[in-house]
Amino acid sequence: MVRGERLEGLGESKPACGTALGPLFCFARLRHEVSKRVSTRTPVDGRRKEKSHDLRKEAGQLVKGPGALRGADPGRHQVSQADSSTNKRWHPQLTTMSCVPVVDDVGVCANCGKQGSDVVKLKDCTACRLVKYCGVDCQRAHRKLHKKACKRRAAEIKDEQLYSQGHERPERDFCPLCTLPIQLPMTKYSIMNVCCMKRICNGCDFAAQKRGMLDCPFCRTPIPDNDADTLAMIQARVAKKDPEAIFYLGLKYFFGHLGLQKDARKGVVLYTEAAELGSVDALFNLGHAYDTGEGVQEDKVKATEFYTKAALQGHVMSRHNLGACENQKGNYDCTVRHLLTSAKMGLKESLESIKEAFLRGQATKAQYAEALKGYQDAVEEMKSHDRDEANPNRRA
Ligand SMILES: [Zn+2]
Numbered sequence: 001m002v003r004g005e006r007l008e009g010l011g012e013s014k015p016a017c018g019t020a021l022g023p024l025f026c027f028a029r030l031r032h033e034v035s036k037r038v039s040t041r042t043p044v045d046g047r048r049k050e051k052s053h054d055l056r057k058e059a060g061q062l063v064k065g066p067g068a069l070r071g072a073d074p075g076r077h078q079v080s081q082a083d084s085s086t087n088k089r090w091h092p093q094l095t096t097m098s099c100v101p102v103v104d105d106v107g108v109c110a111n112c113g114k115q116g117s118d119v120v121k122l123k124d125c126t127a128c129r130l131v132k133y134c135g136v137d138c139q140r141a142h143r144k145l146h147k148k149a150c151k152r153r154a155a156e157i158k159d160e161q162l163y164s165q166g167h168e169r170p171e172r173d174f175c176p177l178c179t180l181p182i183q184l185p186m187t188k189y190s191i192m193n194v195c196c197m198k199r200i201c202n203g204c205d206f207a208a209q210k211r212g213m214l215d216c217p218f219c220r221t222p223i224p225d226n227d228a229d230t231l232a233m234i235q236a237r238v239a240k241k242d243p244e245a246i247f248y249l250g251l252k253y254f255f256g257h258l259g260l261q262k263d264a265r266k267g268v269v270l271y272t273e274a275a276e277l278g279s280v281d282a283l284f285n286l287g288h289a290y291d292t293g294e295g296v297q298e299d300k301v302k303a304t305e306f307y308t309k310a311a312l313q314g315h316v317m318s319r320h321n322l323g324a325c326e327n328q329k330g331n332y333d334c335t336v337r338h339l340l341t342s343a344k345m346g347l348k349e350s351l352e353s354i355k356e357a358f359l360r361g362q363a364t365k366a367q368y369a370e371a372l373k374g375y376q377d378a379v380e381e382m383k384s385h386d387r388d389e390a391n392p393n394r395r396a
C-alpha cells in the first residue's frame with residue numbers, strides 16, 4: 001500500500017552539520033520515527049495505538065527544567081566568547097576608511113568630494129549604498145580604499161535580510177483543504193498523494209476517511225496500491241515539469257524507494273532541477289546533501305547557501321539548520337536568532353535547542369521566553385478539531 005506516503009524531508013541520512021548539533025538537529029531521528037509508521041496506510045482506528053503526545057504539555061515541561069535535555073553535549077564545540085563574537089555590528093561612522101557616508105539625498109563623491117547637483121548626478125555604490133560617486137572613474141580610483149568597508153557593509157545588508165525575511169511559512173506548508181498551516185515536521189502530520197502532489201493534513205485526511213472517501217481527498221483520484229503505479233503517476237507529473245514531482249522522484253532515487261535502485265547522485269540531479277523550478281523542499285534537501293556529503297562532494301558553504309535560500313522562503317527546517325551551522329561555528333548570537341525564528345514558526349526542536357542554549361548561557365532568559373511564547377502561539381494556530389482527532393500521538 002502506498003497511499004498517503006509522507007513527503008520526505010530528510011530521509012535516512014546522517015544528521016546535518018556534522019556532529020556538533022546532534023541534539024540540536026534531530027530530523028534524521030524524527031524521520032526514523034516517522035518511517036516506522038508511514039508507507040502503509042493505517043486504518044482510521046489503527047491510529048489509536050500511538051502514545052499520547054501533547055505538544056502544549058511538552059512545551060510546558062520544557063520550562064520546568066534541565067532534566068528534559070537529551071543527547072550529547074552540544075556545547076563541546078564551543079569556542080571562547082571572544083572568538084565567537086563574529087556578529088559585531090559595523091557602523092559607518094566608526095570606519096577609518098576615507099569613504100564619506102551618504103548623509104543626504106545629494107551627498108558628495110566619496111573620491112573627489114564633488115557635490116551632487118542637477119548637473120553632477122552621483123551614483124550609489126550598489127553593493128553597500130554607503131557612498132556615492134560622480135562617475136565610474138572615481139569609483140574605480142576609490143576602489144582600493146573602499147573595498148574593505150564595502151564588503152563589510154554588503155555582508156551586513158545580507159545579514160539583515162537573512163534575519164528579517166522568511167518568517168512566514170510558504171504556501172505549500174498550508175493544507176489546501178482546511179487552509180491551516182501543517183504541524184511540524186510535516187512528514188509526520190500530513191500525507192502526500194502522488195496524483196496531485198498535494199499535501200493534505202492528517203486532520204482532513206482523517207475526516208475524509210471517516211466519511212468513507214478512500215480516494216485522494218483533494219483530487220478524488222483513486223490511490224495507487226503498488227509501487228509501479230505510484231511511480232508511473234509521479235513520472236506522469238515529472239513529464240509535465242511539476243517541480244514537486246521532480247523533487248519527489250529525486251527523493252525516491254536518493255533513498256531507493258518504490259523499487260528504484262538507490263542512487264543518491266541521481267537524486268541530487270533531480271533535486272537541482274526541482275529547485276530551479278521553484279521547489280523549496282528541494283533546496284532544503286540539496287542543502288542537506290551538501291551538508292552530509294551524500295550524493296555530492298561535501299561542501300558546507302554550499303549547504304549553507306541552499307539552506308539560506310530555502311529559509312528566506314520560510315522553510316522552517318532550513319532555518320533550524322542554519323542555526324545549527326552557526327552553532328557549530330561558535331556563532332551563538334546568530335544561532336539563537338535563527339532558532340528563535342524557527343521556534344516561533346512552530347518547530348519544537350528549535351525551542352528545545354534554545355532552551356539548551358539558555359542553560360549554557362548562550363541565550364538570554366528573554367529569548368527563551370520569547371521562543372516559548374512564539375512556539376505556543378504557532379502550535380495553537382495549527383490546531384483543529386479534525387487534527388486533534390487524527391493526530392496519532394494524541395490518541396491514547
Ligand atoms: Zn568624483
Ligand SMILES: [Zn+2]
Nearest residue numbers: 125127128150
Ligand atoms: Zn560600496
Ligand SMILES: [Zn+2]
Nearest residue numbers: 175178201204
Ligand atoms: Zn487540512
Ligand SMILES: [Zn+2]
Nearest residue numbers: 195196216219
Ligand atoms: Zn490527488
